[in-house]
Amino acid sequence: MPSAMPPETESQKKGPKLGPKYGALRTVAAMYRVLGWVLLIGGSALSAAAATFATLGAHNLLGEDIPQITPTGFGGVAAGVGGMLVSVLMGLSALAFADICYLLIDIRTNAAKETQAL
Numbered sequence: 330m331p332s333a334m335p336p337e338t339e340s341q342k343k344g345p346k347l348g349p350k351y352g353a354l355r356t357v358a359a360m361y362r363v364l365g366w367v368l369l370i371g372g373s374a375l376s377a378a379a380a381t382f383a384t385l386g387a388h389n390l391l392g393e394d395i396p397q398i399t400p401t402g403f404g405g406v407a408a409g410v411g412g413m414l415v416s417v418l419m420g421l422s423a424l425a426f427a428d429i430c431y432l433l434i435d436i437r438t439n440a441a442k443e444t445q446a447l
Contacts, residue, residue, distance in 0.1 A: 369416065
């Protein structure tokens with residue numbers, strides 16, 4: 330029994346060619362994805378290090394007296410936890426923006442495929 334649909338051409342099988350039109354958006358999304366992970370990991374690690382220095386002081390960790398880094402007690406812990414919280418929120422925001430960029434590209438790709446199917 331013959332099918333009612335005409336056979337697909339080679340260009341229809343490949344899907345729409347978006348080409349370099351969305352290359353910049355892919356680049357921006359990739360940069361924000363990297364930035365997000367750097368903020369998540371690096372910001373949390375630096376906040377933990379800053380909290381450690383602020384809580385214990387530099388003399389206990391480095392064996393030197395650095396007058397700018399003196400033990401502050403609970404304030405150092407609060408600053409470290411606050412820094413980690415901000416790092417996580419900013420990192421997740423950057424990752425979410427990257428995913429939104431990829432979502433926009435996918436929506437455009439799917440719309441072009443649906444238009445070709447009609």
